[in-house]
Amino acid sequence: MDLRFGDGKPTDEERAAVDALLGPPESSWEGADRDGMRAGDLRWARGGREARDRRDQLLPGLHAVNDRVGWISEGALDYLCRRLTVPPSEAYGVATFYAMFSVRPRPATVLHVCTDLACAAAGAGALCAGIESRLGPGSGVSVERSPCLGLCERAPAALAIRAGEPVRTAVSAPATVDSAVLAASAPDAAPEEPAAAMAVPQAGDPSLTLLRRVGAVDPASLDDYRAHGGYAALRRAFALGPAGVIREVTDSGLLGRGGAAFPTGRKWQATASQPDRPHYLVCNADESEPGTFKDRVIMEGDPYALVEAMTIAAYATGAHRGYLYLRGEYPRALHRMRHAIDRARARGLLGDDVLGQGYAFDIEIRRGAGAYICGEETALFNSIEGYRGEPRSKPPFPVEKGLFGKPTVENNVETLVNVLPVLTMGAPAYAAIGTGRSTGPKLFCVSGSVGRPGIYELPFGATLGELLELAEVRDGLRAVLLGGAAGGFVRADELDIPLTFEGTRQAGATLGSGVVMAFDDTVPLPRLLLRIAQFFRDESCGQCVPCRVGTVRQEEALTRMVERTGSGAAGDIALLREVGSAMRDASICGLGQTAWNAVESAIDRLGAYE
Amino acid sequence: MTVTPLGIPRRLLEFTLDGEPVRAPEGSTILDACRAAGKDIPTLCEGDTLTPKNACRVCVVEVEGSRTLVPACSRRAEPGMEVRTGTERARHSRKVVLELLASSVDLSTTPRAAEWIKEYEAKPDRFGPDAARVDEEPRVDNDLYVRDYGKCILCYKCVDACGDQWQNSFAISVAGRGFDARIAVEHDGPLTESACVYCGNCIEVCPTGALSFKSEFDMRAAGTWNEAAQTRTTTVCAYCGVGCNLTLHVQDNEIVKVSSPHDNPVTHGNLCIKGRFGYQHVQNRD
Ligand code: SF4
Ligand code: SF4
Ligand code: SF4
Ligand code: FES
Ligand code: FES
Numbered sequence: 001m002d003l004r005f006g007d008g009k010p011t012d013e014e015r016a017a018v019d020a021l022l023g024p025p026e027s028s029w030e031g032a033d034r035d036g037m038r039a040g041d042l043r044w045a046r047g048g049r050e051a052r053d054r055r056d057q058l059l060p061g062l063h064a065v066n067d068r069v070g071w072i073s074e075g076a077l078d079y080l081c082r083r084l085t086v087p088p089s090e091a092y093g094v095a096t097f098y099a100m101f102s103v104r105p106r107p108a109t110v111l112h113v114c115t116d117l118a119c120a121a122a123g124a125g126a127l128c129a130g131i132e133s134r135l136g137p138g139s140g141v142s143v144e145r146s147p148c149l150g151l152c153e154r155a156p157a158a159l160a161i162r163a164g165e166p167v168r169t170a171v172s173a174p175a176t177v178d179s180a181v182l183a184a185s186a187p188d189a190a191p192e193e194p195a196a197a198m199a200v201p202q203a204g205d206p207s208l209t210l211l212r213r214v215g216a217v218d219p220a221s222l223d224d225y226r227a228h229g230g231y232a233a234l235r236r237a238f239a240l241g242p243a244g245v246i247r248e249v250t251d252s253g254l255l256g257r258g259g260a261a262f263p264t265g266r267k268w269q270a271t272a273s274q275p276d277r278p279h280y281l282v283c284n285a286d287e288s289e290p291g292t293f294k295d296r297v298i299m300e301g302d303p304y305a306l307v308e309a310m311t312i313a314a315y316a317t318g319a320h321r322g323y324l325y326l327r328g329e330y331p332r333a334l335h336r337m338r339h340a341i342d343r344a345r346a347r348g349l350l351g352d353d354v355l356g357q358g359y360a361f362d363i364e365i366r367r368g369a370g371a372y373i374c375g376e377e378t379a380l381f382n383s384i385e386g387y388r389g390e391p392r393s394k395p396p397f398p399v400e401k402g403l404f405g406k407p408t409v410e411n412n413v414e415t416l417v418n419v420l421p422v423l424t425m426g427a428p429a430y431a432a433i434g435t436g437r438s439t440g441p442k443l444f445c446v447s448g449s450v451g452r453p454g455i456y457e458l459p460f461g462a463t464l465g466e467l468l469e470l471a472e473v474r475d476g477l478r479a480v481l482l483g484g485a486a487g488g489f490v491r492a493d494e495l496d497i498p499l500t501f502e503g504t505r506q507a508g509a510t511l512g513s514g515v516v517m518a519f520d521d522t523v524p525l526p527r528l529l530l531r532i533a534q535f536f537r538d539e540s541c542g543q544c545v546p547c548r549v550g551t552v553r554q555e556e557a558l559t560r561m562v563e564r565t566g567s568g569a570a571g572d573i574a575l576l577r578e579v580g581s582a583m584r585d586a587s588i589c590g591l592g593q594t595a596w597n598a599v600e601s602a603i604d605r606l607g608a609y610e
Numbered sequence: 611m612t613v614t615p616l617g618i619p620r621r622l623l624e625f626t627l628d629g630e631p632v633r634a635p636e637g638s639t640i641l642d643a644c645r646a647a648g649k650d651i652p653t654l655c656e657g658d659t660l661t662p663k664n665a666c667r668v669c670v671v672e673v674e675g676s677r678t679l680v681p682a683c684s685r686r687a688e689p690g691m692e693v694r695t696g697t698e699r700a701r702h703s704r705k706v707v708l709e710l711l712a713s714s715v716d717l718s719t720t721p722r723a724a725e726w727i728k729e730y731e732a733k734p735d736r737f738g739p740d741a742a743r744v745d746e747e748p749r750v751d752n753d754l755y756v757r758d759y760g761k762c763i764l765c766y767k768c769v770d771a772c773g774d775q776w777q778n779s780f781a782i783s784v785a786g787r788g789f790d791a792r793i794a795v796e797h798d799g800p801l802t803e804s805a806c807v808y809c810g811n812c813i814e815v816c817p818t819g820a821l822s823f824k825s826e827f828d829m830r831a832a833g834t835w836n837e838a839a840q841t842r843t844t845t846v847c848a849y850c851g852v853g854c855n856l857t858l859h860v861q862d863n864e865i866v867k868v869s870s871p872h873d874n875p876v877t878h879g880n881l882c883i884k885g886r887f888g889y890q891h892v893q894n895r896d
Contacts, residue, residue: 003780003805004779004781004804004805006796006797006803008797074796074797077796077797078796087773087780087781087783087796087805088796088797088805089780089781089782089783089794089795089796089804089805090773090780090783091796092783092785092794092795092796092797092798093783093784093785093794096785096786096787097785097786097787103797371787373787388784388787393664393681393684537788537789538788539788540787540788540789541787541788541791542764542784542786542787542788542789542790542791543663543665543764543791544664544665544666544667545665545666545667545668545707545710545711545763545764546667546703546706546707546710548764548788548789548791549710549711549713549714549789550706550710551788551789552714552742552789553710553713553737553741556737556738556740556741556742575736575737578702578706579706579710581702581703581706582702582703582705582706582707582710584678585670585678585679585699585702585703586667586670586678586679586703586706586707587667587678588664588665588667593678
């Protein structure tokens, strides 16, 4: 293919950022001098297959520039395109897809202030106003209102990112105007974040399974991980062989924890048996559901567990390469996972010969860049491949044609770490935890009007009330959002709902990603619902009409309804129902299909506008 | 019209369409089968020369056992499938999708849109006068064609035609996301600074008139565009030896635009800048 590039020239800094990622350019059309007819004209390239095969470096390349300079200029984008033989129009489409990138000049420091549900309930509105008035124009900081930062247990939260070499980040949570401004103006001097274990109120409880090591183990030390039982599961996996591992996982009854509750063993089997090669493993760590932060805590507190679990999943399904797609807003998790993967590789636990068993496996980390939709499995593949993070239509399913068009098994962090106890305790013992259909332990992210917010581990089957009691729910509980923005509300008198997949379904609710957000009667419900609608409007990829326009119409109606009740709201409620059912029925992916769930449940169960 | 090459005969599979057993060649979509059975399903993003993106969702039908509706244009028929095209549920979604589209963009030059809006009793006005619209000034940055994104339904057809499905120029792409997503060239600049080679293949596939010949755009603005008064003549392009078919649209003895028959097995409706836009010399009467 013939590609045409613009005249844009990168600055030295931009060129250095790209070259640091891709290495110096090798041939003329990659950006240096050329011979022949169009010598010196950088606007044309006859792309070789090799360069095009690096299309998947587009997202890392955009990160490299954005990290170094703070935004992506025309010259930088053009240079990156030349290096990768990517059409500039497509790269522009990708760069403008992600919220963390800017194609317009902006200050080197961006302060993301969360205005999502838990933070809004904890006063994010006033915090934002305070920060903005303190950091007026000319402060060198761009303040951006952000969806959930995954720090809900410490709401309200803010994340400062300062471009440079290296890029600096600082988290402020719970944030005050002072602490957030400090994080933005001096990220290096900002106080250290509390340990991951602080997000686990049960830390140290000997009955824990998944969270057993969080707080007990040094997340930086591989030896400490092994001293706490690490790598026993992988040894057992090698002893069982791939088919044996799949049998154990199937017998354990483990269901995917990402929301769809698909049997993990079946998914692994389906991938393992595909004749097409190679197979890929993708770990979905793009946790962006408002109210969810469990993956972050696992990656920060017990990173080697995820490395080990990914190795087992890859071994069972015949994958030799795994991608860890990590949310862009999680700097500490990124740092810890990077460290863990490097250490594991150095010690022969990743690489050509894992544990001396002749099995090759390695993990590459890919950072998301602020797009909730990339948590949808096929959107995630597109994102890794360097395309816009738009969901693909299914069929074909990922087990057949996933990442790079190859058979791919995709699991989220919580699902994967469950494989460790499955193998160490054996399928029957694991299946004995929980209920008959929902087996094993389950993580819940509790936030909102509770005294001890954080991640809780309970066997499936505990009731919502039991969980909220543990979390010391405050008086005056009005509603609980179960399953996040894509889930639904339940009433304060429905706390006997058993927390299982079947139990919540029977109650007309969903476990979703394990979000439990409690709201007391001081929280204005209509504003909360409007915020949910804004979230979906912002996060829709825009591909299909019911979602692209439907989320806008939904937000418009909820804006009108903020001050209305009874018959004044009836017309808009009817409108919402009609649009909502078309969104649920006709949208391409889960985002559009679930965008109306929470609002519908608030109308029907809570009588939000009566 | 889809041209089916006379290859090895494909096996037939059997499934149920609105209660009637039908047979369709393996690999056909539900839409193919519907059309063969004489059923009229609205479609916008489906195009006879492209792989549909199935993004518009006006063609949704009900398939037994599927949680959601499925796009007829893209879902392959499977043996034993039970498909229902005219159910309350499917019709409701089509109606709402038409309302959402018509309330957000200008469908006045979209063929059949008005007819479907009537058939499904869609009421695009119900979202109120303040409903957000894509209100954009048409982009007139060259003499050949105009981009009027206030009419764009984001069907991705132009992107696919310009990109790997036909032209391989990759001049345009979708930028931004959600309601702010737009078709754009790099850095959202003018076409003249992009990789566009003015083949006009994107205009050929655009279902809404968002992309149109400058001649058509100007005549519409002047109120002189009159499709009923136009004749169409298909001829062979004289510029080179490939022999592409051109359809000349003539109004008042002037060529007002050039299209190309989609059923031509060589070009499938695609042309180059000369065939598409180089008609001025024909009517140069000096
Ligand atoms: S439902 Fe929404 S997020 Fe999903 S593909 Fe459609 S527009 Fe994109
Ligand atoms: S005229 Fe041809 S090259 Fe230009 S944007 Fe349209 S399809 Fe692409
Ligand atoms: S410009 Fe036309 S072809 Fe392109 S996406 Fe819009 S409606 Fe479709
Ligand atoms: S961090 Fe603000 S709501 Fe989650
Ligand atoms: S025509 Fe089928 S989804 Fe657009």
